[in-house]
Amino acid sequence: MFCNSAISCIIVPTVQAAPNPMEMIGHREFLFLADLIASKSRIQLGPDKRALVTARLHRRLQKLGVDYKGYCEFLKTPAGMPEIRILVELVSTNFTYFFREQEHFDCLREMVLPEWISSFPHPSTAGKFRLWSAGSSTGEEAFSAAMIIWDFMQEHPSKDWQVEATDISDRVIDEARKGIYRTKQLQRVSREDLRQFFLKGTGPYDGTFRVKPFLRKKVNFQRLNFFDHPYPVEKGFQVIICRNVMIYFDRETQHHLCQTLSDYLAPGGYLMVGHSEGLITTFEHQLERVLPSVWRKSGNRERIASRRRADQATEKTTE
Numbered sequence: 001m002f003c004n005s006a007i008s009c010i011i012v013p014t015v016q017a018a019p020n021p022m023e024m025i026g027h028r029e030f031l032f033l034a035d036l037i038a039s040k041s042r043i044q045l046g047p048d049k050r051a052l053v054t055a056r057l058h059r060r061l062q063k064l065g066v067d068y069k070g071y072c073e074f075l076k077t078p079a080g081m082p083e084i085r086i087l088v089e090l091v092s093t094n095f096t097y098f099f100r101e102q103e104h105f106d107c108l109r110e111m112v113l114p115e116w117i118s119s120f121p122h123p124s125t126a127g128k129f130r131l132w133s134a135g136s137s138t139g140e141e142a143f144s145a146a147m148i149i150w151d152f153m154q155e156h157p158s159k160d161w162q163v164e165a166t167d168i169s170d171r172v173i174d175e176a177r178k179g180i181y182r183t184k185q186l187q188r189v190s191r192e193d194l195r196q197f198f199l200k201g202t203g204p205y206d207g208t209f210r211v212k213p214f215l216r217k218k219v220n221f222q223r224l225n226f227f228d229h230p231y232p233v234e235k236g237f238q239v240i241i242c243r244n245v246m247i248y249f250d251r252e253t254q255h256h257l258c259q260t261l262s263d264y265l266a267p268g269g270y271l272m273v274g275h276s277e278g279l280i281t282t283f284e285h286q287l288e289r290v291l292p293s294v295w296r297k298s299g300n301r302e303r304i305a306s307r308r309r310a311d312q313a314t315e316k317t318t319e
């Protein structure tokens with residue numbers, strides 16, 4: 001037998017009606033889903049999120065033709081495994097826009113990039129600047145950073161750069177790869193940047209703008225769940241932006257994630273978090289606060305000094 005929906009094949013013996021739009025998810029079903037979501041993504045859903053979960057799942061359950069009980073039963077079966085990713089996507093918050101939290105982008109332009117360049121005693125020395133937008137959602141944060149780096153690097157042709165952007169949700173990563181945005185998300189992009197980095201949509205794409213290919217090529221989007229190791233990105237980032245992500249995790253998880261992200265920073269690298277996120281840092285994180293929501297990993301001075309020594313040694317041997 002073939003059927004379009006695997007779920008209806010599994011659940012048919014106990015067919016349930018799709019939930020009534022006014023019907024709230026049952027207490028037991030809510031607890032089951034909240035536990036399952038926390039075990040896969042560490043996203044914490046307290047009892048106050050029952051209405052939110054109901055609202056986010058309603059259309060999915062209607063599409064599948066099951067009620068909350070049937071949905072939970074399905075998730076317990078091997079055939080329900082792929083549905084868990086969809087469940088996590090449905091409950092996670094993906095809200096974002098270009099140049100959200102201006103302080104981070106000013107810091108990147110005025111402090112991080114000039115400091116990185118000044119650590120090379122010779123302008124022609126090769127080097128690669130790497131930034132990671134961790135929890136990137138649909139890509140606005142990664143492309144905002146990419147525009148700044150692109151502009152900066154025009155004066156430094158011997159340097160290469162790359163932006164990595166990751167998220168737990170396949171759906172947002174697919175959207176981000178397309179790089180198509182509505183004007184509402186682009187309100188903070190200057191006219192000049194719009195002209196330089198975007199193409200205007202016409203016909204069916206009227207009212208949208210697409211990031212130009214030269215910039216899209218510099219941003220690599222991948223799925224990454226912070227709690228599945230190993231990560232598909234290499235260590236040694238100059239900047240990690242992990243913003244408005246940790247608020248969804250409990251304190252212990254935030255602490256571990258800070259440790260992991262700190263391990264992925266190069267010495268002297270910067271971690272940028274959301275303004276509302278009270279980052280828990282301890283000595284072992286090796287992070288010191290430099291701005292209200294920007295932290296720096298120790299070791300920058302040592303790194304610059306050792307690079308200078310290495311360059312001086314090379315100079316001597318070539319004299």
Ligand SMILES: C[S@@+](CC[C@H](N)C(=O)[O-])C[C@H]1O[C@@H](n2cnc3c(N)ncnc32)[C@H](O)[C@@H]1O
Nearest residue numbers: 041092093094096135137167168225226243244
């Ligand atoms: C509110 S958005 C933040 C977007 C952007 N960083 C900003 O500040 O505008 C939070 C993102 O974190 C992602 N996320 C949640 N849990 C995650 C996890 N365990 N691993 C990776 N990404 C996760 C969500 O899918 C969502 O896209």
